[in-house]
Amino acid sequence: MNPRKLLAFFFFFFFRRFSSASAENLSFDFPSFNFRNLTFLGSSHIRNGVVGLTRDLPVPTSSAGSVLYNSPVRFFDPDSNTTASFSTRFTFSFSNLNPSSSGDGMSFFLSPNNQTLGSSGAYLGLLNSSLPTLNHFIAVEFDTRQDTHFSDPNDNHVGLDIDTLISIKTADPIDQDVDLKSGTAITAWIDYKNDQETLKVYLSYSGFKPETPVLNVGIDLSGYLKEVMYVGFSASTEGSTELHEIENWSFRTSGFVPKRPTLHPHNVSDTYVIVSPRLPAPEKGHKRRLGLGLGIAGPAFFCVALVVFGYVSVRKWREVRRVKSFKAEVVAGPRQFSYRELRAATGGFHGSRIIGHGAFGTVYKAFFVASGTIAAVKRSRHSHEGKTEFLAELSIIACLRHKNLVHLQGWCVEKGELLLVYDFMPNGSLERVLYQESEEGNLLDWPHRQNVAIGLASVLTYMHQECEQQVIHRDIKTGNVLLDGNFNAKLGDFGLAKLMDHDKSPVSTLTAGTMGYLAPEYLQYGKATEKTDAFSYGVVILELACGRRPIERIPDCHKMVNLVDWVWGLHSEGRIIDAADQRLAGEFDVEEMRKLLLVGLSCANPDSSKRPTMRRVLQILSNEAEPPAVPRVKPSLSFSCGVSLSVDDIVSDCDGSLTSSMCEIVVN
Structure with missing residues (x-):
């Protein structure tokens, strides 16, 4: 094979190999819960490895909470035009010291964003009462209060919701002797088969999946499942003391077939015929020397190119590994800002933007023109000495979710600087x-x-x-x-x-x-x-x-x-x-x-x-x-x-x- 074609073939193969990416099926399993890999919003919390979505608050206080898997899940592959099927299994319980004040219920949902937290009461922590069209979702609700506003059939039902809490179809689990308000742990299975266009919900007090589903809906969700979405749970109360807890959770997608890299015959020929031309001896010797030179130079050039490619790849891999290592220390969740973005938002960290000083460093008022929002940016005094405090603050507060905690928007580690971005507090300290x-x-x-x-x-x-x-x-x-x-x-x-x-x-x-x-x-x-x-x-x-x-x-x-x-x-x-x-x-x-x-x-x-x-x-x-x-x-x-x-x-x-x-x- 001609060395030039050989080199082209190898480069083509390698670039095709590394550039081709296909959707992969995903699965995870939480026998019990901790703060890693989960995002907590509103009243949600963890206690003894169990996720609580609402809190035991005095009547008539209301609450709403959501918990989501940190990483987005791929549900659609545009390259193969394939929509994934999915299934999930979780054990939950609703408990109430005062059954007469039960409500409102819980949902398992899929959402395009990881900040889905709606209002308390009948909104199940999914919808915002003032902006009902703000949040988009696919949800299976487990409702324990009859809200006529959403056409609920009773105060003990399961339903499929898409972008609204008026269910496409509902079912009463009491038909299978399952009472959502019993206080007993209930295991739920939700299966969506894209090829069959069906979604089924099963409920049982035991860990064995029943043969008959509680809810069976014939529906094609491919029009609602985005390329990537977040999965999680939400719940709410309205002047009640109902507690919504999740003990374990497993989830998986299926239906994506890994692609195999293909080679196109018209780019590289599979067969070569070597013809020895009849030329005078001197010319033949010259061609032979030229062929020998190319035969040596071609592979040598390829080796050099491969070494350079390997060197660049290793350096990039090390950088990615370093960043991932740092991100692992601080726990995934908050957004990573760029230094340029924060510098512009604080007017180049101008003295007129200083709003306070703390143990960590100086705090600046930041204006983000693109989003029209205001935030507070904390800047470390010393990049090395401040790293311990920086990691402490970031890793701790990124895991915490409470209405009386300052919300952490994101962080930045660039130019030897350590910065944290918080919600701006208009009334100061x-x-x-x-x-x-x-x-x-x-x-x-x-x-x-x-x-x-x-x-x-x-x-x-x-x-x-x-x-x-x-x-x-x-x-x-x-x-x-x-x-x-x-x-x-x-x-x-x-x-x-x-x-x-x-x-x-x-x-x-x-x-x-x-x-x-x-x-x-x-x-x-x-x-x-x-x-x-x-x-x-x-x-x-x-x-x-x-x-x-x-x-x-x-x-x-x-x-x-x-x-x-x-x-x-x-x-x-x-x-x-x-x-x-x-x-x-x-x-x-x-x-x-x-x-x-x-x-x-x-x-x-x-x-x-x-x-x-x-x-x-x-x-x-x-x-x-x-x-x-x-x-x-x-x-x-x-x-x-x-x-x-x-x-x-x-x-x-x-x-x-x-x-x-x-x-x-x-x-x-």
């Missing part, structure tokens, strides 16, 4: 609103203060007790509590947060945090626990109630006043209400203020064993439990080593600027 803006006349009123206290208790309950791995924040303070447009609390700045298993002992580390918010035992031993977070929360609550900073210098005096000691002193004199923020001018409920102050003191108790859990705090503030009993005299602070300290002793060597600065303290 609680610290600024409580102190700086109040000086300008924008006072935070009492209902908003109560709402902040409850919201912060709710998110800490979630972090401490409802996540698969307990999250200890370690730097709870008014500067890290942000306020949205409605003054709802959003906890942020996870640069110092730690993940711990619920059954593991706390790990001793170098003490880090902000003076005035650090628990005494944390200063002594450097062990971060949920109790140290509770102490910091107590200080924030006292700030909310009193309008004072944790440590303040008395005017015209060098003496420092500790907020916890000051409030406890008034409590010991029986006049704790005098600690209320004077700027409120008495415009608050006295008993609610007393309760808030007592909760703050209880959480800030020097004895960590006497501090309530955040779940208990949430119950107290939600009027589901009695206020805590707080001793009149503040307990003394003592350690096993025999050292007796007071909070004044701890901060006596620190100046007044410590309330807003980071401290690292080692106590021997």
Whole structure:
């Protein structure tokens, strides 16, 4: 074969081999759940390996939640014009302490985007009540409330929905002795056969698939199945206490046939006939030498080209591997922004765009012209020193979903910089609103203060007790509590947060945090626990109630006043209400203020064993439990080593600027 044709053949083969891509069937199986490979929206959460889509909230509170598989699933292959079939199996249960308030139900859905979260109530977390045409989906609903608005036949039915909750067809599982509201675990199978144009739903209390489906719909979904879609579950409640939980889940697609690379005969000939021309001897010798030269040079050139191609491929593979390794560290989910995009949105990180500073670095206000949205961009001070905090914040908050957490939009690692992109909070931090803006006349009123206290208790309950791995924040303070447009609390700045298993002992580390918010035992031993977070929360609550900073210098005096000691002193004199923020001018409920102050003191108790859990705090503030009993005299602070300290002793060597600065303290 001519070397030139040989080289062309090899290049053609390799490029055809690497450039040809075909759709592949996908399958995954979750015998139990963790945060990896899943996206949680709204009220959804994980507890003991079980996904909860809604929460046990007091009546008449409503909730909605969604959980989706992180990666998009291919349902259509444009090259072969093939639509996939799919099947899924999952075990779920609906439980309710008050059956009379049951509703609304759950759905398994396919959606073109991974942010599908609708409204609570009859909308099953699928549709937005104000924009009903916004979300597109294919869903199988398991409905436990009859909503005439959506033509529901009863309060116990299964239905197929496409872009609307008015079902194409419904069926009553009670015909097969399956009650969705029984509280018993139910296993569901959903099978769609594209070649047969049928979708079938099976239900059973056992793990054995019944022979007869509950719902059998003749339908061609090829017109609705996009090239790639996301799969997941959603659920909602409306003034009810129904819990929707999923214990396991498996999913697979089928019907895609892998392509085989084809060669086109007209490009490369399969047979060659070598004809020896009758030429004079000198000419023949010249041609022979030329042929020999080409025979050597051709393969040599091919080898060089192959080496270059291999070198470039290896370098690219290593780069992809490095990026994938980094992405694995931070957990897939949030969007990866480009540095150019963030630089343009922040005006080149201009000083006029700075809206705050934190432990991680500087925060900028970003305007994204293309989408017309505003965000907050956190930029690391030091690319190397900040990487630990960067990875900590990103890997932790990317896994968390709670209405009182700052939403992480994305991240960027380019130009030696580490950047995080968050939702912009129009009202800034609680610290600024409580102190700086109040000086300008924008006072935070009492209902908003109560709402902040409850919201912060709710998110800490979630972090401490409802996540698969307990999250200890370690730097709870008014500067890290942000306020949205409605003054709802959003906890942020996870640069110092730690993940711990619920059954593991706390790990001793170098003490880090902000003076005035650090628990005494944390200063002594450097062990971060949920109790140290509770102490910091107590200080924030006292700030909310009193309008004072944790440590303040008395005017015209060098003496420092500790907020916890000051409030406890008034409590010991029986006049704790005098600690209320004077700027409120008495415009608050006295008993609610007393309760808030007592909760703050209880959480800030020097004895960590006497501090309530955040779940208990949430119950107290939600009027589901009695206020805590707080001793009149503040307990003394003592350690096993025999050292007796007071909070004044701890901060006596620190100046007044410590309330807003980071401290690292080692106590021997």
